[in-house]
Amino acid sequence: xxxxxxxxxxxxxxxxxxxxxxxxxxxxxxxxxxxxxxxxxxxxxxxxxxxxxxxxxxxxxxxxxxxxxxxxxxxxxxxxxxxxxxxxxxxxxxxxxxxxxxxxxxxxxxxxxxxxxxxxxxxxxxxxxxxxxxxxxxxxxx
Amino acid sequence: xxxxxxxxxxxxxxxxxxxxxxxxxxxxxxxxxxxxxxxxxxxxxxxxxxxxxxxxxxxxxxxxxxxxxxxxxxxxxxxxxxxxxxxxxxxxxxxxxxxxxxxxxxxxxxxxxxxxxxxxxxxxxxxxxxxxxxxxxxxxxxxxxxxxxxxxxxxxxxxxxxxxxxxxxxxxxxxxxxxxxxxxxxxxxxxxxxxxxxxxxxxxxxxxxxxxxxxxxxxx
Numbered sequence: 518x519x520x521x522x523x524x525x526x527x528x529x530x531x532x533x534x535x536x537x538x539x540x541x542x543x544x545x546x547x548x549x550x551x552x553x554x555x556x557x558x559x560x561x562x563x564x565x566x567x568x569x570x571x572x573x574x575x576x577x578x579x580x581x582x583x584x585x586x587x588x589x590x591x592x593x594x595x596x597x598x599x600x601x602x603x604x605x606x607x608x609x610x611x612x613x614x615x616x617x618x619x620x621x622x623x624x625x626x627x628x629x630x631x632x633x634x635x636x637x638x639x640x641x642x643x644x645x646x647x648x649x650x651x652x653x654x655x656x657x658x659x
Numbered sequence: 660x661x662x663x664x665x666x667x668x669x670x671x672x673x674x675x676x677x678x679x680x681x682x683x684x685x686x687x688x689x690x691x692x693x694x695x696x697x698x699x700x701x702x703x704x705x706x707x708x709x710x711x712x713x714x715x716x717x718x719x720x721x722x723x724x725x726x727x728x729x730x731x732x733x734x735x736x737x738x739x740x741x742x743x744x745x746x747x748x749x750x751x752x753x754x755x756x757x758x759x760x761x762x763x764x765x766x767x768x769x770x771x772x773x774x775x776x777x778x779x780x781x782x783x784x785x786x787x788x789x790x791x792x793x794x795x796x797x798x799x800x801x802x803x804x805x806x807x808x809x810x811x812x813x814x815x816x817x818x819x820x821x822x823x824x825x826x827x828x829x830x831x832x833x834x835x836x837x838x839x840x841x842x843x844x845x846x847x848x849x850x851x852x853x854x855x856x857x858x859x860x861x862x863x864x865x866x867x868x869x870x871x872x873x874x875x876x877x878x879x
Binding site: 530538573577620622 | 687690691693698702728773774
């Protein structure tokens with residue numbers, strides 16, 4: 518089954534080229550050119566992974582990351598940045614990023630990280646469903 | 660100790676560092692796009708190896724996309740070079756409109772991140788002052804950065820220059836005077852230091868959405 522990815526970057530030329538390459542690798546890609554647009558898209562559907570530019574106009578990657586996590590805590594977010602410093606990486610992980618990659622990114626490495634993110638998300642969703650079932654069993658004393 | 664910390668040299672180094680970091684980010688973005696276009700080309704070659712015919716139109720499109728990014732990177736590097744050379748001479752005749760344009764160009768990414776529109780107005784004839792080009796640019800950025808603290812995304816900051824008796828004026832006008840009454844413009848620490856170093860004068864008409872900087876014809 519293909520990975521469903523939301524790619525967020527304010528550089529439209531980057532979005533076009535990267536999404537075409539990802540689709541050629543059987544990924545189902547949706548693009549957003551701003552954090553605001555990305556937040557609207559995650560309201561409408563769910564994604565296996567969100568690849569997010571760290572610095573964007575109006576709302577930067579860190580703020581966007583917090584907002585996405587608040588709306589969809591199970592989201593797996595991979596941040597893309599011009600300069601991946603340890604401090605930035607630690608800060609992003611604390612806020613809930615799954616991974617952190619430097620631009621220009623190696624697509625094969627990014628694809629691997631997207632697959633890992635999907636597996637991680639499936640685990641989280643399974644656990645959430647398990648908990649729901651346990652809660653129902655407890656509630657009705659089955 | 661504190662005097663040394665706040666000298667124009669130290670604020671100048673900070674300014675140079677911030678501009679360099681911002682420009683290197685811009686170049687990274689260009690490289691990222693070129694990287695993806697090169698990757699697409701590799702994908703096309705790989706598909707051609709599997710018998711999928713190469714499309715001339717797609718190849719042409721890729722070549723154009725690469726040219727576009729090369730021109731973009733060239734523009735960034737030309738501006739960076741101009742900016743680096745602005746510290747070459749302690750004193751020279753400076754066209755204020757040119758200085759404003761260079762600052763708004765090299766700092767465009769920092770302005771874009773804030774979402775503010777900066778509009779520069781060319782004077783009818785050149786407005787010249789004999790001053791330190793680098794520190795004038797540093798002062799201009801300090802004011803843009805300060806004024807942006809009271810602006811919202813989509814607001815416009817207009818910058819123009821005018822000749823006055825014994826010097827020139829840089830006029831910053833913005834569309835958010837309503838906020839200035841309740842919000843103080845937070846200028847960087849460098850702003851008053853640079854005003855003093857450049858023998859300039861700060862005229863605050865922020866309640867009506869204007870800040871004027873008067874520069875002498877020549878620094879003493």
